Amino acid sequence: MTDTILGQINPGLWVIVAGLICALMPANALRKGLAVVAPVFAAIMIFLIYDRAGPIEGSQFNGVLAGQFYIGDVLLTTLRIDTLSVVWGYLFCLAGFINAIYALHEKSWITDSSALVYTGAAVAGVLSGDMLTLFLFWEFTAISSVFLVWQGGDRAYAAGIRYLVIQVLSGVLLLAGAVIYAGSKGGDFTFGYIGIDSPGAWLLLIGMGIKAGFPMLHMWMQDAYPKASITGTVILSAFTTKFAIYALARAFPGTDILIWIGCIMTMFPVFFAVIENDLRRVLAYSLNNQLGFMVAGIGIGTTMAMNGVVGQVFVHVIFKSLLFMSIGAVIHRTGTAKASELGGLFRSMPYTTVLCLIGAGSIAAFPLLAAFVTKAMILAAAIDEHLWVPFAMMLFASAGVMEHSGIKVPHFTFFAHDSGRRVKEAPWNMLVAMSLAAVLCIVLAWPWGGYDILYSLMPYVTDYKPYTWDHVVFQLQLLFAAIFAFTLLKRYKLYPAERRAEIVDVDVLYRKLGRNVAVWADAVWVRLSARMSSWRKLGMKRAGRRLYQAFSPAGALSQAAPSGLPAVLTAAVLVFVLIFAYVAGT
Template sequence: MNEFFLITEHFSILKQINPGFWVILAGLICTLLPIGHARKAFVIAAPIFAGLLIFQLYDVNSTEHLGGVLQFGPVELTTLRIDELSVVWGYLFCLAGVINGIFALHEKCRITDSSALVYTGAAIAGVLAGDMVTLFVMWELTAISSVFLIWKGGDHAYAAGIRYLAIHVLSGVMLLAGAVLHAQANGGDFMFNDIGLDSPGGWLMLLAMGIKVGFPGLHMWMQDAYPKASITGTVILASFTTKFAVYALARGFAGADILIWIGAIMTCFPVFFAVVENDLRRVLAFSLNNQLGFMVCGIGIGTSLALNGVVGQVFVHVIFKGLLFMSIGAVMYRTGTAKASELGGLFRSMPFTTVACLIGAGSIAAFPMLAAFVTKAMILAAAVEEHLYIPFLMMLFASAGVMEHSGIKVPHFTFFAHDSGRRVKEAPWNMLLAMGIASFLCFYLAWPWGGYQNLYALMPYPMEYAYKPYTWDHVVFQMQLLFAAIFAFTLLKRFKLYPAERRAEILDADWMYRRMGLNVAIWGSAMWDRLSVHTSRIRTRTLSNVGRRLYQTFSPAGAASEATPSGLAAVLTAGLLFVVLMLGYFAR
């Protein structure tokens, strides 16, 4: 590692280039490399290289590192900024890129490897961008590169990919429009700092970020696209897009009160859909939206404790949510399905995957000694400190809900429940290795004897006091909440009141958009046809009348011919002569 640092010291240009650009370049090179170990090594080495660059460039004793300044007329762009906030996302995305690369080692698809690297690099470059134009470019590049991971899911994924691409491109256009309006209101400054909601540009940027993070009513693209992506594609998608948007919200809108209520609603409504959903990847997509709600609510609270809780929750969430998607992906790889109604009893043939799924489930439910236990409570504590009791109760309900659908339902119906009779091989070694790394991190980052303190050391904001998660009150309260959720699930199952797993797709709010959009399109097409018919009739009638009038006037038997001896030819000749005389007169 010392040799690496010596090399980078001799190449000062590295200090001016956003580390994410190198990962994007690696993704483009991957399109040229043949299938083999070299390309797979490239996929894993690129995010490691980016992480080492970030470590080398960031000085903890300095406020921030700026680089890559470009001047376009009056507009100055800062393509690289590493500070106490962006560095956490930079490290996290590099780590996620390595784990995802290991999980996908068995795949021999050039498109998957290339698009995954470009997508990872765009996310890294986006969170390390210092200006809003670079942010916009990376915002759109994440959408364009990631859609190929959805299309690799099969025939049914094409339409979902088109919808995904359309809504994310729309989000990017709104982001750029908001950035331009905001810059105009601030003397042409495109630096990406606190935006606020004092101008139309701020509201437009908030809405653009809300689409990408999944605000209520704008969230359906997750449940639509993620379950239809390829097995590795879903894992990769869950790591970057929404967390990129969380970073943008934390950078631009920390302390915006409206986010408190938006986030609180986000935590609650997915619970009801996840309970009745049959597709387990779709269940995890709903729980993804639920967890994002905690982050959005914490950003809205805006205190140091809340924002540190958001950063910590983002960090552990990428790991345990990726672990859950990896475990279900491994099951789907071996069985060909992720439907709860078609699974069960797999703990007999996939024991290691079962353990990994249980660790991920315990982490998302915030069991003591597992990841979210040391982060989610910071957001809840911040809500209580600010006397936000209704949002606190909503998040408390959502915490019990996520325990039910992701902590219990996913592992229960996948590996236990009724025996489906499936006897399959354990997951491939690379999948098990990736799940093993994520499982270890779920324990380590919550370890009471030093592990969680290393996580807290990454927090960007100083806290008024050192938060201590392992207090007697916190442990007992959390265990009471979790066991209450377990008891409720057991009771409902015992008396057959729990919703049955049905072979059906649960419609979300996108039903209104799709149905309304279809009806509007049909109505618009019919109206256009009717308008075209009427326009054609009017045009034909008008031209016919004009032609008839001209004929009646200038034909040899017309009115003009009665006064002139040579009919239409004479009239035209006289007209041309008049024009020539006028031109000659004004030309003198």
């Protein structure tokens, strides 16, 4: 198909165009239909183009290069579908399809249009073959997604501004790094393995790290995601960070520093999630935790680890979306996601309760559920490479995610104390979307051929067997130990109480300290401007007086200088200008 015009077009562009058309459609039904169909069409196009894939010269993957053209001396490859990128392409189309079903009850054309453009930009970005095209869609995801944050209401405006600034900064660093790196490689902007042996590579790593939520660069998630609209939060959780994980997997596999960055990412969210009251912020911290496993796996860089990363990304988008969708359904019916104000909802939202429990079990890696067949590959890769400290850190984080996402979220939402709320079950479209995600969580981990479907998508051939007695028993021991610890702490009232407060993280640096510095700088500038204005007026007055004394008809030059002096000065200035122009021209 690559020899046709359709085969040269990045499939993500079709979704972007659909999003732009959505903005012009007055009929809600037509917008919703287009939102559901567009990701499916893009997935079909990816399949048809990739169907005739072969070895790519200079690459370790099989695939297709298309949409190539020159701008000056720079070769752009706007479409590359290979063994690595095709997984993200299919995944983002699947996520876009499920999100469109989940949002069928909404009547906002801004949400419909922004979600489609955002989905298309993410698909087009992971299918880009050069760093300039990657940058274009990198920024496109930032600009389109901020409208989903702003749809959360008045309190989301400031968070959206902060989100946009961080995302644009990430793109600026990405572009600067790409230009510097390509300059050191003779102007080659091909997006492949980069490593960290040049200044440009470090800028690329930092730019990607911002979008991936590296430690100290992560708070834009906890700041913006909980303030976005109900459907906006679900959509945001699926694309931005996983787009960054793809870029890291493409550019920096086997980079040792990522092992330690990833391990820190898995651990620190555990402590914040335990004391956080807003359950969407708990899930945002949990998102950080899961991203840490992926980053650590990229740092390990072996075929086992990279397969684990790809598999973990795929199932993570599904079960994390399921958890955000279940909490979104609760907000839709109750108006709150505060753990201190919920509880007892299993009586009136039984289907949502069951679906949330499937998502919770999936993220905790219970046997027969999604993450059980993928996260273990990353841990096994760490053992194979004798990385005992990182293995221990990720093991602790695995128990932690069981506590805050596997237990805390469903416990305080649907069980715990009875809040007395008696509400309707979630709308039918929300239940359908959540059910699709829940079925995938089960099917992709099914021991009788189910996980083979997932493993067939991985970039490297694998014969890993997740269902061994030692793995199953060990995982159950870890999970039940976490359950026992939670129960013990709750029984003796040692578990942190849910408080109606917002936990401040590293965002204190820019939301409080930074604000104080800005106020101080503004005051200093006002004073300095006033003083400089008076100095400027005084200086101009003195200069004017001196010029008048020198060049006026009654001035010093007119009285003492010969009549030809002005002509000599004019000629000198002209000679200077001609010399300067000549030098500049050569």
